[in-house]
Amino acid sequence: MPYQSIVISKFRNLADQRLELSPLINIVDGKNGSGKSSLIESLYYLSVGKSFRSSKLDSIIEHNSSGFTLFSVTGDDNSHQHRVGISREKNKPALIKIDGEFIRSAIQLATITPTLVIEPETFDLLDGGPNNRRRYMDWGVFHVEHRFSEVWRRYTKSLKQRNTLLRRGRIDRSLLAPWDGQMATTAAMIDQYRNDYIMSLVPVINDILKSLNQTIDIDISYYRGWDKKTDYKTILEDSIERDIRSGFTHQGPHRADIRIKVNGRFADEVLSRGQKKILIFAMILAQGAFLSKLLGRKSVYLIDDISAELDIEHRKNVCSYLEKLESQVVLTVVDIDSVLPLFRKDTELRMFHVEHGKVSQVN
Numbered sequence: 001m002p003y004q005s006i007v008i009s010k011f012r013n014l015a016d017q018r019l020e021l022s023p024l025i026n027i028v029d030g031k032n033g034s035g036k037s038s039l040i041e042s043l044y045y046l047s048v049g050k051s052f053r054s055s056k057l058d059s060i061i062e063h064n065s066s067g068f069t070l071f072s073v074t075g076d077d078n079s080h081q082h083r084v085g086i087s088r089e090k091n092k093p094a095l096i097k098i099d100g101e102f103i104r105s106a107i108q109l110a111t112i113t114p115t116l117v118i119e120p121e122t123f124d125l126l127d128g129g130p131n132n133r134r135r136y137m138d139w140g141v142f143h144v145e146h147r148f149s150e151v152w153r154r155y156t157k158s159l160k161q162r163n164t165l166l167r168r169g170r171i172d173r174s175l176l177a178p179w180d181g182q183m184a185t186t187a188a189m190i191d192q193y194r195n196d197y198i199m200s201l202v203p204v205i206n207d208i209l210k211s212l213n214q215t216i217d218i219d220i221s222y223y224r225g226w227d228k229k230t231d232y233k234t235i236l237e238d239s240i241e242r243d244i245r246s247g248f249t250h251q252g253p254h255r256a257d258i259r260i261k262v263n264g265r266f267a268d269e270v271l272s273r274g275q276k277k278i279l280i281f282a283m284i285l286a287q288g289a290f291l292s293k294l295l296g297r298k299s300v301y302l303i304d305d306i307s308a309e310l311d312i313e314h315r316k317n318v319c320s321y322l323e324k325l326e327s328q329v330v331l332t333v334v335d336i337d338s339v340l341p342l343f344r345k346d347t348e349l350r351m352f353h354v355e356h357g358k359v360s361q362v363n
C-alpha cells in the first residue's frame, strides 16, 4: 500500500512538515547533508518501527528535542486506508498506533506496507557478514509465510533459554531436553520456509537481471545453519560438550546463510564492484516482484542516492524497470538531472527538493 501522506516532527534534521506523495515515482533531490536520507529513513521507520541507519534513538531524535513523531496515511484508490502513528521519546517505550489502536509489537506495521530499501549499506549484502543475508532472506519469508514470525519467535525464545542454561556450565542435561525439542521442531519449519523462498526467488532474480540487460545468470546456495544430512536434534545432542564450553549454541537457523554464485563461482569473488551493485539491485527488486506475483501485494521501494551507486546505463535500466512496476518508489539524488531524463514524460512523477531539512514539492 503506498504512502499517501506523511507528517514528520523532530526526526533528525527534518523540519516539522507534511508531505503528499505520488503513488508511483517520487524523486527527492537536495545537496549533501540536506536531509534526503533522513526522509527515506523516516518512511522506513513508519514501515517497520526501526531505522536502517542506527539503533540509537538519541541519534534519530532531532538534537534539541526529547522525542520524535511520525504519522502516515497509506492506501490506494481500491484499498482500505491505514493510519499509522509512531511516537518515540527518550527513555520511554515506543508508542505505535494503527488506525487509532495501540499495538504491542512493531511486527504488525510491516504487514501494512512491505517496504524495500536500497541504501549504501545494502551493498554489503554479498561481501558483508551473514546477518545481512539472513535479514534479506527473512524479509521475504516473513511476507510470504504468515506463520514465520511466530515460529521464529518460538525458536529464538528457546535458543535464549538454552544458552542461559549452557552458560551455567555444569548442568543437568535433562533441563535442556524441552528446549532442544522445541528448537528442533521450529528449526525444521524455519528451514523449510527459507529453502522454499530462496528456491522460488532465484528464477525471479534471473528474470530481473535479464530485464536490466545483464547477461549473468545466478544461483543461490542456501545453508540452513547445520549439516544438511543430519537432523537438528542430533546436532544439538552431538555438540553439547562444545556448546557448554563456549556457553552458546553453535549451530541452527540463527547461523543460516546464502551464498550467491555466478556460473558456478561465488559472486563476491568474481564480479566487479559495478556488477555486484546491479546484482544487489536485482536481488532486492526480485523480492518485491515475487511478493506481487505470489500474493498480489505491492511493495514500496526506497532508494537512497541512486546516482552514487549506478552509472548512467545501469541507472537507465533500473529507472525503466521501476517505471513499469506501477508501485510506489521514492528515489533520492543530489542532482535531479541524473535521473529525471531517464523517465518517460507521461509517468506519474512527483518531484521534491530538500533544503536544510525542509522538503518542498517542485512543479
Ligand SMILES: Nc1ncnc2c1ncn2[C@@H]1O[C@H](COP(=O)(O)OP(=O)(O)OP(=O)(O)O)[C@@H](O)[C@H]1O
Binding pocket: 011, 012, 013, 030, 031, 032, 033, 034, 035, 036, 037, 038, 039, 058, 059, 060, 061, 062, 063, 064, 305, 334
Ligand atoms: N538527530 C539529528 N538531529 C539533527 N540533525 C541531524 C540528526 N542526525 C543527523 N543530522 C544531520 O542531518 C543532516 C542531514 O543528513 P542526511 O544524511 O539526511 O543528508 P543527505 O541529504 O542524505 O546527505 P548526503 O547526500 O550527503 O547523503 C546532516 O547534516 C546530519 O548531520
